[in-house]
Amino acid sequence: MDLQETAQVLPPLGRAWRDPWVVTRQNADPAAFAQDESLFALSNGALGVRGGLEEGDSASQACFLAGAWERTPIEYHERFPGFAAHTDTRIPVADGTRIHLRLGDTPVRLGEGEWQQFERALDLRTGSYRRQLRWRSPDGATLLIDAERIVSFDSAALLAIRYRVTSVDYTGPVTLESSISTARSATEQGDDPRIGTRVDGGLATIDAAAGDSVAHVLQRTAHSDIRVACMQQHAIIDDSLGFRLANLAQHGVMQVFEGDLAPGKSVTFEKYVAYAWTQPGGADTDAELLARTASALIQAYEHGYDALLARQTQALTQLWQNADLAIDGDPVTEQALRFNLFHIFQSSSRDGRGSTAAKGLTGEGYEGHYFWDAEAFMLPAMVALAPDVARSMLMYRHGTLDRARAHAREMNHARGALYAWRTISGDECSAYFPSGSAQYHINAAVAWAIRHYVDASGDDAFLRDVGAEMLFETARIWLDIGHFNARRGGAFCIHDVTGPDEYTALVDNNHYTNRMAQRHLRDAANVARWLADTAPDSFAELARRIGLEQFEIMQWQRAAELMYLAEDAELGIFPQDDTFLDKPRMPARSAGEGKRPLLLELHPLTIYRHQVCKQADTLLALLLAGDDVTVAAKRRNFDYYEDVTVHDSTLSASTFGVMAAEVGEADKAWRYFQDTLRVDLDDLHGNAAHGLHMAAMAGSWQSLAWGYGGMRVVDGELRLRPQLPDAWHRYRFGIAWQRGHLRVEVDRTGVRYTVTRGDQLHFRHAGEHVRLRQGESISMPHRAPASDASLQAVIFDLDGVIADTAVVHRAAWEQLAHDIGAPFDEHIAERMKGVDRRGSLEILLERAPHAYSEREKRVLEDRKNSYYVAQIECFGPDQLLRGARSAVESVRDAGLRTGLASASRNAPLLLDRLGIAELFDYVVDASRITHSKPHPEIFLAAATGLGVAPETCLGVEDAAAGVDSILAAGMRAVGVGDATVLARAEDILVGIEAFDIQRYISGQPNDRETSSEVLPNHCSGPL
Incomplete structure (x- = not known):
């Protein structure tokens, strides 16, 4: 055998x-x-x-x-100044x-x-x-x-x-x-x-x-x-x-x-x-x-x-004891989490002469190099579970600070320090600078890790003795690679860098880099002031040694305040860089192409020319430094970047999972959690034989503590907002914090916090300040994320919400189907619901007897529209759905703005016939947009026209595509109709007559109702 x-x-x-x-x-x-x-x-x-x-x-x-x-020379056919000399x-x-x-x-x-x-x-x-x-x-x-x-x-x-x-x-x-x-x-x-x-x-x-x-x-x-x-x-x-x-x-x-x-x-x-x-x-x-x-x-x-x-x-x-981990109802996940934490812990250096390699000490992948993920992924886990290990990792960076200074000179920076993108000794080992040396954000990752460690540990001595020098020297580089751009109103712009997404290289204003640099610069300036106040002799000696002047510190603060962080008005998202949204999307790969990432299949330039992400980039910026970004904006960015990210890096899933939990995408949070949890145990990327993926392992802990636990550190303060996955009965995890230890226990009734070690701990639960002494516990209820902003506007759909023109649309499409001999049934009618005219026509033509040219399609669109217009000519106020007028008027009476977002190009005509045109402050119909629902464009355009932020809007829809459009725009969604179809909406009403604006202003949505919807009267007569 x-x-x-x-x-x-x-x-x-x-x-x-x-x-x-x-x-x-x-x-x-x-x-x-x-x-x-x-x-x-x-x-x-x-x-x-x-x-x-x-x-x-x-x-x-x-x-x-x-x-x-071993050190090996890197051979180039063409070598230019500053290229890495050896690996x-x-x-x-x-x-x-x-x-x-x-x-x-x-x-x-x-x-x-x-x-x-x-x-x-x-x-x-x-x-x-x-x-x-x-x-x-x-x-x-x-x-x-x-x-x-x-x-x-x-x-x-x-x-x-x-x-x-x-x-x-x-x-x-x-x-x-x-x-x-x-x-x-x-x-x-x-x-x-x-x-x-x-x-x-x-x-x-x-x-x-x-x-x-x-x-x-x-x-x-x-x-x-x-x-x-x-x-x-x-x-x-x-x-x-x-x-x-x-x-x-x-x-x-x-x-x-x-x-x-x-x-x-x-x-x-x-x-x-x-x-x-x-x-x-x-x-x-x-x-x-x-x-x-x-x-x-x-x-x-x-x-x-x-x-x-x-x-x-x-x-x-x-x-x-610090991990304090237990999951009731899921021993498989409990084991996998412990397995991952064990490997990160044992693979991380303890002598201050090394960090945590991408593969730890488990294999030869990536040549044993240290990357930025040591600080952005592995270190946060160690900060919470083994702070001494986290300190050792940072001491390695301090020990290689002179090599970072030398690397900065290689890159033509007269002052400051630039940490190597991939290294062991501290020297740059990347032979491909577009996705190597150009990743200046490693400086920001080290700076972020210093602040995170000091906040969590209370180790001010580390900050005074070594951390400040690292912060100051690395902060200097940002002023070299960016400038105050008069063409952008004096904003501080950073040029020709590569962000975490290595499928987009050498760009201006990479959002992750800019946002993390902003935090870095702000922290460096604050630490300089803190050190000057608390240890003036130490500050003076350090400033003398590195030649730091007060003007530099002022420039750091100014650059942070004026950092360029663009937001696309149409999509309501942060562009990954200045040109990212202008590129075409990468064609989808077929299912048979296997697990090999794009970087092994395509020339880099082919990848760079497309709107495709290897891993989380902008989303990671919002996770690590997005404290001032609303949940609604995070949702819009999550929805958009999820569509263009291929997750060829194992670093990616945990970020998407944590953000999914934050924005309320429970199913996606669970799926991403499973992906990062079992990368190596199930060999999901097919290369665990070459060593384990330390960042993914650390990401599984982040998914638990940051995702389901809602853990964040904001301005030095620990914040939590735990939630319970449907698959678990209860779970528990621990956090080492300020020389103490906090146990977090979550079940279906709420959250219980216990200080198991330390004199006293301060933190926030869902925004509420909590103070506990050693041995004390407190139980608190689950709390959903609070609304980011007060309600300022309500945007209504037209068909099925204000007036039921769906039957008229259906009759017009059915007549057209009969004209061309195409089948028409309930399934086709449901798919058309909430879709614009061209989209509906494409659905109808899927099973048509023959293909149609573009010119012929335009003729068919016009014919269908003529059927529809003829029918609505007989519409009047009597065709309003019961309660529709009072619903819109109640919004205006409450001092809020009103908008209409309709996929129908005849919306203005119909509003006029219904006698309610004057009730809407702004109307968007299909003629004003490029993308149909469920794309968020129509609701974002309505918010722009109303002059309000999307997160301050409430959308009202009767179609699943419309609800998805509202949510993608970062707005709250109310559904009118069938609860099974509109399940993603925050609230579901039987009919518009149940709409109560005061409940939404107070943040208390109606209970969901699932009885049959109210049917309107319709204009009669054949089409």
Whole structure:
């Protein structure tokens, strides 16, 4: 039986869901092993070990050190000033996991035997990876192999393994060959630039030795001048094994142990592997490196595996206490969230010399580089759950500040600092500047992270000692790449940058960049004033050292105040950049084109010429810095950008999910949450084998806390507005805040807050200020988002709301259908409802006997209109729906403006016939718009004509397309008619006579009614 076949006879995945603390896999298919090696990888922020099998020889198994990387020159056919000169690539180091077996003289080759039972398990409480294999050799010997490992949080880089082999039916000698392997080199890059690289050099062995106690290898990189020592030692359990020999292997070193097996008998040893390394060009001698590894091994040997495991469990206790996570009714999601948080925590640096790479320390994707997502995605999760880790990530940025200054000079900035787009050492490693160096927004991400950390932790000392310098130096760059533009009324405009959406490059006024730069500049100016007031000596010394003048600080404030943040009047959205809305949309891809992103299929210029987003861009700006943007405006931007975003980046789904929750799109919030939650567990993007997606993992926590929990930090204040997904009975999460801890429990009755740690915490629940002392709890009701602005106008639809002309339209279309021999039924009539004349004609012609030219279509439109106009000539006030006139008059009596938004080009004529034309302040019909409902244009045009903001408007409609149009415009929606059809409306009325403007002014909509609608009288007579 081969490995593929054994997967069919193994027990089903059951235990994984019974225990939300343990993630298990029982897949014995080698094709899935590379993904599982990523999923079961262990790390401590310095050392990462993929979850391979000790006795296996997987080509994708590897060990990594955050501090071990090679520098390779970047070759250009045409090189210009400022282009990145080299790339840093994190490379595999010596692998200390290897343990090969022999039964007698026969080597155990797992692929040649029968896998009778196999399971991997990652215990999230203990931080340990366990696996068990019941294996039968081709000769009939059956073994049970148990292995468990940890990567210690207590040591700089220590791997500990407990390894046991038990005989089921074998009698005879067994040999365990424990080795340190140097055979693994960096993966070569194929056709996907995200995976692998071309490394010039790499690690070469400069010393190796093996004895009866320890064995070691010493390696050195060719160009980065980093040396790495790896040493191993063993502890034999119950004298089950004896040392046989030690020697040098072709690729590494080996120590060999022998024992005897009989049915039911086991041999067990513990293997400890320690690593030490230098900084590039470090002064540590080889002897000092080896002494450090030897010291770590001595301590590990003295403690023993059980003690190390207990210490590992204790190290994770604080994380899980802060996370305080539980979901009643959904153990699968609870487990996945814990799994994601565990990986972010263990992959994040703790020594201030590194951050969190895009793939953590779980694989070779993206060369081990740090990007802006470390600050924008991973750090917020750590701020709430492990603030010390977040501080360490920022200390890495401070440690590379001089390299950021050097990069700024490469980019022709005389002062300031520009952080590298992708890096390990601090130097820019992106060879493609349009989507690399041009992403200046990384400076704003670092600045945002500093403020977020300080607000949440209260660590003012960090801000004073290192944060202020980072803020000031990075803020200087904005004044270089932008200017006060007289052609835009003196607004501060930023030029030729690339935002988070890498499918749009080198643009002016990228909204994300401008909005985040505004926050950065404002914060830098505020911190300068704060530091001058609270620590004048420190401020004076820093200002002297970096040459900071008062005029610069004033310029930062002025640029922030005058930052150009355009809003499109027609669509009511923030354009992603100055030209984004002028481009055609990218044609939809067919379902058979697979998971490959556009960047692997099309030339960049082809992508740049289209209105298409790789990931959230403008929406992310509204999430991170949109405190002053109304919920209605956020909804309009959400609706628009959702249509043009392909989510080729795993960073994207969490932002859309959080924003969906905020704007009331519950179903979409859940779908996006699931996408970001299980990116790696379900391998949704098909590349988890190359390492896990740290930003997506962090995004799943953001979806919980920021999305469903409504968490935001505004002006240093914690704010929450929790909601409960339909799929859950209740849930709980925790937030570390200001040296305290807040537990948030949400169920169907409301929200309960408890301070579990800290003297006193202040926060807001749905805008209401709350103050709690340690041990105190308070229960509060759910509160929907408050209306952003007072009601100023009501915009009515005409057909079906003011007068029921639908039957007249229907009769006219039915007559036309009869004329041309096209079918006409209830389904077609319903689809036409709320649609303009051309759109309705296209629906009618879908099943017409033959095709029509554009000229012929115009003739048909005119014919249908003539039928309609002839019928409405007999209309008068009697054809108003009952209560329509009083509804409009009540709006005017309340001092509000009235508008009409009708898809009919005959709306002015009909209003005149009905005798109510004078009741409307502004009328928009199909002749004034380009897009028909459900596009928001018609309601946005009405708001513009009325001179009011869309979020101050209430729309009244009888068609589903009309309700969608109102909501897309960011207005409140009232439906008139069938509740099942108009379900998205805030309120649904049986008929317009039930309309009560005072309820909407007071923010208390009517209860929904679902009885049949009121039918009007109609003008009689044949068409």
